[in-house]
Amino acid sequence: PVTVRLRGVRVRYGPDDPWALDGVDLDLEPGRRVALVGPSGAGKSTVAALLLRFLDAQGGHVTLNGRDLAAYATDDVRRVIGGCPQHPHVFDSTLRENLRLARPGASDGELDAAAGAARLLPWIRSLPQGWDTPVGVHGARLSGGERQRLALARALLADPALLVLDEPTAHLDPAARAALTADLLRVTRGRTTLLITHDLTGLDAVDEIAVLDRGRIVQRGTHRDLVRRD
Numbered sequence: 001p002v003t004v005r006l007r008g009v010r011v012r013y014g015p016d017d018p019w020a021l022d023g024v025d026l027d028l029e030p031g032r033r034v035a036l037v038g039p040s041g042a043g044k045s046t047v048a049a050l051l052l053r054f055l056d057a058q059g060g061h062v063t064l065n066g067r068d069l070a071a072y073a074t075d076d077v078r079r080v081i082g083g084c085p086q087h088p089h090v091f092d093s094t095l096r097e098n099l100r101l102a103r104p105g106a107s108d109g110e111l112d113a114a115a116g117a118a119r120l121l122p123w124i125r126s127l128p129q130g131w132d133t134p135v136g137v138h139g140a141r142l143s144g145g146e147r148q149r150l151a152l153a154r155a156l157l158a159d160p161a162l163l164v165l166d167e168p169t170a171h172l173d174p175a176a177r178a179a180l181t182a183d184l185l186r187v188t189r190g191r192t193t194l195l196i197t198h199d200l201t202g203l204d205a206v207d208e209i210a211v212l213d214r215g216r217i218v219q220r221g222t223h224r225d226l227v228r229r230d
């Protein structure tokens with residue numbers, strides 16, 4: 001189990017840029033799900049990049065189980081903290097290989113389980129070549145929703161202690177967004193999760209919602225607290 005704490009975290013991309021994160025406090029605790037919500041440009045992806053060590057904070061502290069995150073090797077951090085990038089990559093290979101890259105040693109049963117949890121399995125089984133269907137440039141195009149579900153299945157197969165989902169529903173139509181949000185909440189129950197999104201819809205089940213605006217947390221509470229206040 002992991003606990004990650006951000007205290008007074010400040011990040012900027014260049015010496016003359018405004019702070020992308022300007023004093024952020026956030027606690028990610030075992031088994032709890034936190035949604036980080038806010039408009040485009042608020043700094044949400046910067047939090048994901050910080051957790052995955054694509055960048056480091058210029059101010060404040062980020063700790064993983066009490067130890068400075070920057071003191072860990074990047075590979076060690078990414079074994080513990082993992083998730084779905086905003087633009088998941090689909091490789092020009094089969095569905096099986098696209099999923100298996102999350103854990104090369106995974107068995108076919110484990111692939112089925114992860115794809116089942118992501119509600120992708122009936123679709124895969126409906127394809128004439130099933131798991132052997134090539135995707136990407138030479139094969140079937142995946143819809144945005146299938147792409148995100150493939151990324152979710154990958155994340156579940158990798159089984160990180162802290163799951164970071166960066167705007168998994170951003171590019172979907174409202175119906176696909178509602179369906180994926182419901183599935184995300186079902187499969188992440190009891191799992192330490194940071195769910196990054198730009199709207200509150202369907203987030204009733206998360207433990208905490210933190211609203212980020214221009215690099216600062218401007219509100220936090222449960223879905224009920226925030227919806228009542230609006």
Ligand code: ADP
Nearest residue numbers: 013017020038039040041042043044045046047
């Ligand atoms: P969000 O995910 O909430 O849309 P981001 O974390 O992507 O917000 O961006 C926060 C701020 O940092 C924005 O002002 C954005 O323009 C800036 N920013 C993000 N990535 C970069 C980058 N690679 N170089 C320069 N500025 C960036």
Ligand code: ADP
Nearest residue numbers: 087088089090091135136137140141142143147
């Ligand atoms: P990004 O989503 O990061 O902008 P691209 O759209 O450029 O990435 O796609 C990256 C790779 O994924 C390319 O090899 C492309 O052929 C493949 N790809 C993109 N969209 C799909 C899709 N809907 N189904 C299958 N492969 C795709």
